[in-house]
Amino acid sequence: MMKHVPLSILDLVSVSEGATLDDALSASMNAAQVADRLGYKRVWYAEHHNTPLLGASATAVLISRAAALTKRIRVGSGGVMLPNHAPLHVAEAFGTLARFFPGRIDLGIGRAPGTDQTTAQMLSRSGSDPRSIAKNIYDLTGWFGDDGIAKSAPISGGVSTATHVPIWILGSSVDGASIAGQLGLPFVVASHFSPDDLDQTLGIYRSFFDPNAPTAQIDRPYVMAGINVVAASTEHEAQRIWTTAQRMIVGVRTGNRQKLQPPVEPAEIAPAEQAFAESLLRVKAVGTPETVRTRMEEFASSIDADELIVMTYTHDPADKIRSLELLAGAWSLS
Numbered sequence: 001m002m003k004h005v006p007l008s009i010l011d012l013v014s015v016s017e018g019a020t021l022d023d024a025l026s027a028s029m030n031a032a033q034v035a036d037r038l039g040y041k042r043v044w045y046a047e048h049h050n051t052p053l054l055g056a057s058a059t060a061v062l063i064s065r066a067a068a069l070t071k072r073i074r075v076g077s078g079g080v081m082l083p084n085h086a087p088l089h090v091a092e093a094f095g096t097l098a099r100f101f102p103g104r105i106d107l108g109i110g111r112a113p114g115t116d117q118t119t120a121q122m123l124s125r126s127g128s129d130p131r132s133i134a135k136n137i138y139d140l141t142g143w144f145g146d147d148g149i150a151k152s153a154p155i156s157g158g159v160s161t162a163t164h165v166p167i168w169i170l171g172s173s174v175d176g177a178s179i180a181g182q183l184g185l186p187f188v189v190a191s192h193f194s195p196d197d198l199d200q201t202l203g204i205y206r207s208f209f210d211p212n213a214p215t216a217q218i219d220r221p222y223v224m225a226g227i228n229v230v231a232a233s234t235e236h237e238a239q240r241i242w243t244t245a246q247r248m249i250v251g252v253r254t255g256n257r258q259k260l261q262p263p264v265e266p267a268e269i270a271p272a273e274q275a276f277a278e279s280l281l282r283v284k285a286v287g288t289p290e291t292v293r294t295r296m297e298e299f300a301s302s303i304d305a306d307e308l309i310v311m312t313y314t315h316d317p318a319d320k321i322r323s324l325e326l327l328a329g330a331w332s333l334s
Helices: 021-038 059-069 087-100 117-123 130-144 174-183 198-208 235-254 271-280 289-303 317-331
Strands: 007-011 042-045 074-081 105-110 167-171 187-189 223-231 284-287 307-311
Touching: 007 021, 007 317, 021 042, 021 059, 021 317, 042 059, 042 105, 059 074, 059 087, 074 167, 087 105, 087 130, 105 130, 130 167, 130 174, 167 174, 174 187, 174 198, 187 198, 198 223, 198 289, 223 235, 223 289, 223 317, 235 271, 235 284, 235 289, 284 289, 289 307, 289 317
Parallel strands: 007 042, 007 307, 042 074, 074 105, 105 167, 167 187, 187 223, 223 284, 223 307
Antiparallel strands: none
């Protein structure tokens, strides 16, 4: 049997048609508990703003709640969008989390605002150019380090001192990849919604990787890649559930954002919309557990991934839970 890489979960806390934000938050926490029981390595929460369709805004709060409800699984951000946050505040928040839940907290960092331009201005601090991000991460490693002091100024992280919270860089382009490599940090590639130039992006990360960088936390490149997954008992049922994700991405790109819609028969999706959705979400594994396992094995092997992070959109939370269960069995997580 092929040796499988670890599996993790990315959660945007999506709201389904007919449900509320409270329902979405409850379903998200339930999924974290199920993932903990099934043997998934991590559950991460993304940061988005100015949308009633997603409950993933206050990332650190979600992490705290999920970690309190689970026992083993690592919990983190996928990611904290650094243009929106003062780095010292990030260090203090995640340092506090690390003290409550030792050895279970991850800090994934993104360079985008995670929202529209107007909202970004409401959230914004100083810019997100690569030099600024690199300096912020340099300071974060200091605040999480043994002496708890920023590299750029004699400022103490206090509660973050000596917590050694792992830092990950998120990205979908060569810019993010080069930053992650030069800083000697693990890289999470957003292949689940931005699959273009994937080989080039990972090539840049690996070629730029510097294990001797002052910020380095690992001694070799480490890639976690996003993949869309729906596992169901039959191929037809999986493809039917998948139509929710197809309709979602079409709505996002056309400006007609909606809550997650109920699945329909695949033939009911217009061919042009199907083609558009599949072009963006083509890094996917949809089908029976056997089909999903094979596709994920092929994808992980093709890019030499060290870990996969799974994105599953379903209208009915029970379908997501069933997908996680079937995938865990097929991947032999337990």
